[in-house]
Amino acid sequence: MRFRAINSLRQWLSRWLAIQTFVALGLVCVVVYVATNLNLSHRQQALLEQKREVIEHLAEEFAIKGDLPALEHKLNDFFYGRSEFSLRLVINGKISVYGEPKVTGTDASRIHVIFSLPAPSEPDRRMTAELFLDTTPDVRLRVMLAWTLFACAVVGAIVVSVIANVLVRRALHPLHEVARQAALISPDRIGERLGEEGLAREIKPLVLQFNAVLQRLERAYVQMEGFNADVAHELRTPLATLIGETEFALAGKRSTFELRDILGSNLEELQRMSAIVNDMLFLSQADRGTKARAAHVLSLRAITAEVLEYHEAEALDAGVSLTLIGDQAGKVDKSLYQRAVSNLVTNAIRYTHPSSAVTVMLDKDMSGLVRVSVHNFGEQIEEQHIPRLFYRFYRSDSARVSDANHHGLGLAIVAAIARMHGGMPFVKSDRSGTTIGFTMYADS
Numbered sequence: 001m002r003f004r005a006i007n008s009l010r011q012w013l014s015r016w017l018a019i020q021t022f023v024a025l026g027l028v029c030v031v032v033y034v035a036t037n038l039n040l041s042h043r044q045q046a047l048l049e050q051k052r053e054v055i056e057h058l059a060e061e062f063a064i065k066g067d068l069p070a071l072e073h074k075l076n077d078f079f080y081g082r083s084e085f086s087l088r089l090v091i092n093g094k095i096s097v098y099g100e101p102k103v104t105g106t107d108a109s110r111i112h113v114i115f116s117l118p119a120p121s122e123p124d125r126r127m128t129a130e131l132f133l134d135t136t137p138d139v140r141l142r143v144m145l146a147w148t149l150f151a152c153a154v155v156g157a158i159v160v161s162v163i164a165n166v167l168v169r170r171a172l173h174p175l176h177e178v179a180r181q182a183a184l185i186s187p188d189r190i191g192e193r194l195g196e197e198g199l200a201r202e203i204k205p206l207v208l209q210f211n212a213v214l215q216r217l218e219r220a221y222v223q224m225e226g227f228n229a230d231v232a233h234e235l236r237t238p239l240a241t242l243i244g245e246t247e248f249a250l251a252g253k254r255s256t257f258e259l260r261d262i263l264g265s266n267l268e269e270l271q272r273m274s275a276i277v278n279d280m281l282f283l284s285q286a287d288r289g290t291k292a293r294a295a296h297v298l299s300l301r302a303i304t305a306e307v308l309e310y311h312e313a314e315a316l317d318a319g320v321s322l323t324l325i326g327d328q329a330g331k332v333d334k335s336l337y338q339r340a341v342s343n344l345v346t347n348a349i350r351y352t353h354p355s356s357a358v359t360v361m362l363d364k365d366m367s368g369l370v371r372v373s374v375h376n377f378g379e380q381i382e383e384q385h386i387p388r389l390f391y392r393f394y395r396s397d398s399a400r401v402s403d404a405n406h407h408g409l410g411l412a413i414v415a416a417i418a419r420m421h422g423g424m425p426f427v428k429s430d431r432s433g434t435t436i437g438f439t440m441y442a443d444s
Helices: 009-065 068-079 136-171 173-184 204-250 256-287 300-310 312-318 334-351 383-388 410-420
Strands: 085-091 094-099 110-118 126-134 295-297 321-325 330-332 357-364 370-376 425-430 433-440
Touching (some): 009 126, 173 204, 300 357, 334 357, 410 433
Parallel strands (some): 321 357
Antiparallel strands (some): 110 126, 295 330, 357 370
16 A cells, blocks of 8 residues: 655644544534534424413313403413414414414424314314414524534634644654754764754654664774775785886896796785785675575585695694584585685684694584684683674784785685674684684574
8 A cells, every 4th residue: 555755744744633623623513513403493392382281271271261252362462572483273264363473384494383272162172273483593593503613613623733733843843953963964974973862752763773873884984994994005015015026127137037036926916916806805795795605515524624634734834733523514605614614724723822723613502503613722812802803904913913925804704704604703712712713504
């Protein structure tokens, strides 16, 4: 079901409040009018009934006496001054009218009642009586009441519309203030937030969510600035090396051996730059939400052992032993999984103490996710560095040390691969060593 777009919330609310008020007041007015009309009708019938009883009493009284002229005289006295009543008697075919002759009639403004009376001159016979009541004043009252009630409904709707317009405008003032504050936020003032004090309960969640979005944007913006600076720094060194060596080669005559040595050094720098660019492209794809092309693997131990076998020479040079514990089934992209494990093992070998062990463990956490962890006996990572270990190009004195072969994207790639498999990275460091790893979905 689609709703028509609302151009102005204030006008929309004012208009609908006015319509609802008019309908509500209209219903009340209809009830008042109907109740008044019924009351007037009952009063008219009661008046007719009251006059009829008096006339019957007079007719019975004078019927006993047999004095018709006296009855007529009494009826003339009774109806004198009562312009809204009129009585028509039919006696022996003769019609007599008492009261206001104009009242007699059968139009909509008059009501009447027909009854019989005993004839004074002939008690055994009955005479026909027709009593009329002029309801013109009540008709005028009904018309005036109807117009008055209608006017009240219209005026009430207008008043409510005006008041609602003012109140809605006042109620929406905080939104205008929020919009004004939001308009002042710019890239150079991204740390500012919308005011949260004195807001209505209905508006505050919107402001809180907007501030949360600003917080995430600020974090991403700062991270992007740092990322750009780190990229520039990482590429500046090999570029400077390439430029310097090329200028040195062109500065004088070089032998073939010297040129080959310079070109070989330049090739190493170009390969390092290519690795940085490839890693950046991979992280960019992961940030866009790319999922791993996972397949069912019955034994993660087997493909993990291949990674450890690849790093045996590196571990031997560092005087470190490699150990693999446990086995799990998982749904993984084999190449990405092995890349993540390789980065973790390389990182563990670099920072562990000589003659110690690096242990790779495959198990499950409390939620049933497969957990891949790598433990080493290196220096304890300071607490303030732990939340930022998986940032791109992040290094610290005690956690990450730069060298020519490592550019600070290894753990960031581990975190990206974990997210591509529906998991998350984790780290724990204390005096007993450091454990870094990631989780992913188990094979169901």
